[in-house]
Amino acid sequence: MPRPSTEAEYLASLVPPSARGFSRRALLRGAVGAGSLLAVPSLLAACGSGDATSSSGASGAATSGATGTVSLGSNGSDAAPKAALQSVIDSFQKANSGLSVKINTIDHNTFQENINNYLQGSPDDVFTWFSGYRMRFFAAQGLAGDISDVWQGKSNMSDALKAASTGDDGKQYFMPSTNYPWAVFYRKSLWSSKGYEVPKTLDDLKTLGAQMKKDGLDPIAFGDKDGWPAMGTFDQLNMRINSYDYHVSLMAGKEDWSGDKVKAVFNTWRDILPLHQSDSLGRTWQEAAQSLQQKKSGMYVLGAFVAQQFSKGAEQDDLDFFTFPEVDSNIGTDAIEAPIDGFMMAASPKNEAGAKKLLSYFGSADAQNISVKADPSVIATASDADQSGYTALQKKSVEFVKSAKHISQFMDRDTRPDFASTVMIPAIQSFLKTPTDVDNLVKSIQQQKLSIFTS
Template identity: 50%
Template sequence: MTRRALVSGAVSLGALAALAACTGTGGGSSTASKTLTFGSGSSDDVPKRAYAAVVSAFSKKTGDKVTTNTVAHNDFQNNINTYLQGSPDDAFTWFAGYRMRYYAGKGLVAPVDDVWKKIGGDFSAGLAQASTGDDGKKYFVPNYNYPWGFFYRKSVWQAKGYTVPTKFDDLVTLAKQMQSDGLTPIAFADKDGWPAMGTFDYINMRTNGYQFHMDLTAHKESWDQKKVKDVFDNWKRLLPFQSTNALGLTWQEAAQTLGAGKAGMYLLGSFVTQQFTDPTVLADIDFFPFPEIAVEGTDSVEAPIDGLMLSKKGGDNQAAHDFLAFIGSAAGQEAYFSVDKSNLMTVKTADTSSYSAFNKKLAGVIADAKHISQFFDRDALPAMANNVMIPALQGFLKDGTIDTGSLESQAKALYAAQ
């Protein structure tokens, strides 16, 4: 997700809240209005323009006026609790999974069951479940989803004679060959903290299985056990082949090394292709799932779902409800996809005739998966993801050490406080 930059730059959430408060939308006074505010964390160029296309199509259809407030992605995500308790926008970009259910459970967002009565038939049972809070009410409308995996340039691999690895040992062997060929084998960036979680999730699911991932993120399993230590031991085999300056790189900067042919592959979500503006480079990108390690083969896929929610204030604004219904329609998702082709539409009746072979391959990986995870910071308690895992993983990337005992003691305290 991206954070919306107001005018030409990013604004703080405090400024965003102040702006929202000044608009006079939401609340009882806005119930009969034809206006709403939309808080977006989609601050990168492509998704920002994609949501602008959605807003334009919605306004053209309904006559409603939408004021979009864009905040830098990480700022939006890291300050969402403060944002929702302050003066939030009516509608806002967010994620499915635990991170949706958590704020629904805190009473900080509005249910949208009325919207789902209109759009529910166009979504799969899995997407409907991912949009449901612990109280059985719907709080989220999916816009798109996207798989995580290894992305690479076909021309580079063909020139070097590389083949897609299906086993973890093969991945390590390939990385060694790439390194000897003068490439950074695995582009890697963790300046923003969250990208490393995707590597942890995949190694964990491939080592211990999907259910262990879900139980660990729910703290039904202890962090201080051999299964968790095995994850980091496996990861240590990849550390010598990841970007050496990863903690100083954003994911966008790491993507540029892949696009320039300086890196052999990159483990990230398919949104990575937003960075390849040269059509020749974009057409040269291919993808393979994270290889098998120990259990379940490659049946588990990390495929987060992004979409929209309503703040508690936005629940009183009919225009905001209508906006969510629009993003849950074929027209709304087609408007988004017309600009951002790195993600996959979730509505069954959306026109996929413009899907490229690459889009179809990505969609097939999700469709064939037996288990779909939502990414660590969406499946786990927010405080566990932000306050514990980010510094722990960044420390591991520095020196290859991890204190699982400390992870467990912090997890105990945080989950017990919920």
């Protein structure tokens, strides 16, 4: 069968019969870019700006004379990232009097779920996105613009960041802006008042969780209404139980999902599920984070963006984190997740010179200094960014990422988008509803994986 030309067609053609047993609501909510499934082709396309000036073939050097309007599609709909982006744009426009930027903000999940329709319709000149497989997918499909010339002379970006921004053809399609670690977050004041200590092993975590229950707390805040947050817990457990190398191989479709190693992940997760907030499928990550902020929960396995639900100042200063505990002493805890966020350019932007000028700015220390000040949940990717004003949480994040031996990007970025959205989101949500039937669950995942990865 010839490979479909778009992710929407790709996803629609690859959903196997075995996937039909999962709830349609979960499937539709999780399907990234599945336009043929979601039937909302104009939702994001309508956000494209039609007032940008035209430009053709502008190199990095030619962007110095860029003028007109650049449209920017953003998934930063939460208050903190939205304010941070606006601050960066204000600074950019002040320094570039001939350029203006029109920001089109869309709900985060809606943006992700409809990205394919968006890119095939009338996309903005520049749009927010992520590094990893999903960046490479759209580049390979011709739905993203080559910004290799913008990367020329980018000495403030590491080789690793450049590699994370490079498509399968060796060209750059992504400009990193910020990243952040996933870990176990908690409030220092609550732990101090209760005498809690950071758990080093999973057994320590279980013991701590039992004490938190006695103290009237939900040990682990948990919300998976949007489908993706629970992937982080799977990733942490898989890297602790089976190693980083196995995790990467599993995400690449090279391992047997029905094997004992994957069963061990789900069985271990099942054992600690009683420590999690109940009814997680009806709760967003923001609502779960608010229970941590309100000291109703003791911990939360999430990205550092959990800080967005805490007021700046004393509340955010009270937030701390530790690495997910050790499960196997032979594997340890030297693997973490630290996703990279940034920006891409549309394949045929209306204002290419302006778009590249803006992308170059996003990769600068000046822009990132503003971002991390406005949103203390993230850290800059530029090596020359000013860290002197970092909060304690940001400083710890920098050291946490720097000290890690292995760094993954997150399940829905490290594997194929169709597998993550149409298989793993409903599979994990099915597990959270009925965690007792692991054998049939992993068999179903493996059957669907074979259909998708061998196509």
